[in-house]
Amino acid sequence: MIILRIAFLLFFLFSTAIPATAQDDDEKKLAELVKASYTKYEYEIPARDGKKLFTAVYVPKDESRPYAILLLRTPYSIPPYGVDRYPDSLGPSERFVREGFIFAYQDVRGRFLSEGEFLDMTPHRPEKPGATDVDESSDTYDTIDWLVKNVPNNNGKVGTWGISYPGFYAAAGMIDAHPALVAASPQAPVTDLYRGDDCYHNGAFLLAANFGFFTFFEKHEEPTLPERSLPFDYKTPDGYEFFLDLGPLSQADEKYFHYENPYWTDLLEHTTYDEFWRRRSLDLHVRNVPPAVMTVGGWFDAEDPVGPMKIFRAVEKNDPATANHLVMGPWSHGAWARGDGDRLGDVAFNSKTAEFYREEIEFPFFDYYLNGNGEATLPTAWVFETGTHRWRRFDAWPPPGVESRRFYLREGGKLSAEAPNEEEAVDEYVSDPNRPVPFVDYVTQGMPVAYMVGDQRFAARRTDVLVYETETLREDVGVAGPISAELWVSTTGTDADYVVKVIDVYPHDFPDPEEKVKGMGGYQQLVRGEPFRAKFRNSLERPEPMVPGELTRIAFDMPDVCHVFRRGHKIMVQIQSSWFPLVDRNPQVLVDIPHAGPEDFQKATQRVSRSRDAASSIGFLVLDP
Numbered sequence: 001m002i003i004l005r006i007a008f009l010l011f012f013l014f015s016t017a018i019p020a021t022a023q024d025d026d027e028k029k030l031a032e033l034v035k036a037s038y039t040k041y042e043y044e045i046p047a048r049d050g051k052k053l054f055t056a057v058y059v060p061k062d063e064s065r066p067y068a069i070l071l072l073r074t075p076y077s078i079p080p081y082g083v084d085r086y087p088d089s090l091g092p093s094e095r096f097v098r099e100g101f102i103f104a105y106q107d108v109r110g111r112f113l114s115e116g117e118f119l120d121m122t123p124h125r126p127e128k129p130g131a132t133d134v135d136e137s138s139d140t141y142d143t144i145d146w147l148v149k150n151v152p153n154n155n156g157k158v159g160t161w162g163i164s165y166p167g168f169y170a171a172a173g174m175i176d177a178h179p180a181l182v183a184a185s186p187q188a189p190v191t192d193l194y195r196g197d198d199c200y201h202n203g204a205f206l207l208a209a210n211f212g213f214f215t216f217f218e219k220h221e222e223p224t225l226p227e228r229s230l231p232f233d234y235k236t237p238d239g240y241e242f243f244l245d246l247g248p249l250s251q252a253d254e255k256y257f258h259y260e261n262p263y264w265t266d267l268l269e270h271t272t273y274d275e276f277w278r279r280r281s282l283d284l285h286v287r288n289v290p291p292a293v294m295t296v297g298g299w300f301d302a303e304d305p306v307g308p309m310k311i312f313r314a315v316e317k318n319d320p321a322t323a324n325h326l327v328m329g330p331w332s333h334g335a336w337a338r339g340d341g342d343r344l345g346d347v348a349f350n351s352k353t354a355e356f357y358r359e360e361i362e363f364p365f366f367d368y369y370l371n372g373n374g375e376a377t378l379p380t381a382w383v384f385e386t387g388t389h390r391w392r393r394f395d396a397w398p399p400p401g402v403e404s405r406r407f408y409l410r411e412g413g414k415l416s417a418e419a420p421n422e423e424e425a426v427d428e429y430v431s432d433p434n435r436p437v438p439f440v441d442y443v444t445q446g447m448p449v450a451y452m453v454g455d456q457r458f459a460a461r462r463t464d465v466l467v468y469e470t471e472t473l474r475e476d477v478g479v480a481g482p483i484s485a486e487l488w489v490s491t492t493g494t495d496a497d498y499v500v501k502v503i504d505v506y507p508h509d510f511p512d513p514e515e516k517v518k519g520m521g522g523y524q525q526l527v528r529g530e531p532f533r534a535k536f537r538n539s540l541e542r543p544e545p546m547v548p549g550e551l552t553r554i555a556f557d558m559p560d561v562c563h564v565f566r567r568g569h570k571i572m573v574q575i576q577s578s579w580f581p582l583v584d585r586n587p588q589v590l591v592d593i594p595h596a597g598p599e600d601f602q603k604a605t606q607r608v609s610r611s612r613d614a615a616s617s618i619g620f621l622v623l624d625p
Contacts, residue, residue, distance in 0.1 A: 054113035068370035121280035140173030183369035196306035203533035243581035268594035273540035286314035298331030300452035332449035345450030387564030398481030402621035436578030488614035493588035493604035
């Protein structure tokens with residue numbers, strides 16, 4: 001199964017199909033500049049096994065100086081096809097077009113006009129004894145070798161980049177890299193599909209996003225030009241209603257996919273972290289990385305929240321001599337590549353963060369390593385701190401000097417830095433998988449990216465959601481790095497989901513940032529939320545039943561954040577056992593969930609301990625202002 005997110009897929013495939021009348025003047029001028037300044041060539045580049053990889057190359061018409069090559073490899077397609085047809089833009093941003101680079105775009109093996117067999121998240125081969133032992137590292141090497149030898153007027157230096165799935169190819173291609181590859185920027189790289197990226201989070205399946213994509217995606221048996229897919233007809237605007245009526249996940253094949261989509265079938269056949277997933281966990285193979293690396297991600301990336309961190313940490317661990325940089329901003333998936341980045345949903349960031357990144361971070365990185373301009377001043381970590389809404393530079397990530405601090409669930413819905421002293425204290429709720437807790441409070445079919453900062457007041461009012469909050473903060477509390485959750489729980493079932501949400505509660509007099517945005521006073525902004533499927537508490541490979549009524553420890557890390565809970569705000573934690581249809585429903589009995597029957601979905605009482613010897617808590621790495 002290919003993990004391409006819908007919004008990003010449509011952005012790449014259909015951007016050139018937007019009627020000219022819908023483009024603003026700047027976009028028209030950029031499209032005209034591309035045609036006027038670049039000559040397009042199309043090549044079939046031979047890989048070492050003889051398969052030909054279709055590549056479009058755009059070369060500056062100005063031959064007064066040599067140019068560096070920027071390469072993007074993608075399974076999305078590289079439209080428009082034909083040497084006389086040009087895209088509306090090239091490269092990571094407009095700045096690159098104006099400054100001048102050679103841009104190369106390639107259909108990866110087995111996709112569209114490239115030969116060979118396509119493998120989703122191609123498993124890396126550390127050893128390649130024969131000519132037919134190929135992977136994305138070797139295909140990237142062979143492509144670069146051909147480009148620097150055959151494209152005229154190049155300066156012998158190559159940079160790679162890509163967002164989402166192309167980010168995976170950028171990361172895979174920097175392993176055992178060609179000597180000409182001097183700079184690589186994997187951005188929102190799909191890295192570990194089962195352990196935190198697109199498909200599964202702690203054993204829980206991300207339903208709405210994956211179903212939504214696979215209704216668009218069709219397998220290509222042979223190289224072919226892309227065809228536009230028609231939107232899937234949900235026959236209702238209400239995704240909550242649609243997925244509840246769907247019933248068990250097996251019904252998706254019965255009703256919609258008809259066993260003709262092997263990628264969807266793979267998802268439901270591999271519900272544990274088995275060899276299928278391990279072979280596709282790229283971070284396990286990131287070593288021998290010679291080029292400078294700038295890994296980019298978004299704090300509010302709903303698709304690939306852990307990929308950037310895993311790539312950055314793998315390079316840091318295995319190649320400490322490599323120039324290794326991390327950039328994280330307040331963005332949804334790929335949002336740094338377009339737009340201003342000044343807000344997400346209701347939350348404003350008070351500056352054009354995406355524009356700043358493109359001009360002050362991304363372009364200088366490539367310009368230095370590919371052209372020798374400027375200075376190598378990029379810090380190890382350049383991250384945007386939400387809450388204070390400012391960029392911060394650190395020599396390491398997590399930053400040096402952070403202090404581990406825990407906040408405990410206490411009586412009366414309190415969240416406190418003081419551990420409880422009660423011998424036996426629990427809070428409980430009844431979880432009904434046939435009436436799951438929604439993940440947003442409005443009607444939507446799929447997974448709106450703004451849910452990552454969405455208002456959680458609607459959930460706090462439900463009886464099947466536990467709510468704990470601090471007193472009003474007297475000083476800022478800054479947190480940087482992963483958030484750790486430790487729950488002591490019991491259930492009347494044999495399996496359960498525990499969704500932990502960390503929330504920033506705004507004061508009631510918080511000003512609305514714009515006239516059109518109302519009701520920010522008392523807003524409960526999601527800072528980080530993550531599900532955990534209890535049967536995987538000891539191993540993602542081997543699920544184990546919960547023992548009904550037995551107190552059990554559930555501990556896991558949530559993705560990194562860099563956030564300041566401001567003075568006058570509160571820190572809130574919500575705990576629930578469903579998050580629908582973002583996450584598939586847990587029947588609350590031990591069963592292979594995709595093949596569960598309607599009778600398997602049962603109510604269960606969930607108890608969360610806050611006693612002295614079983615104190616449930618949330619852990620932060622606290623950073624001084």
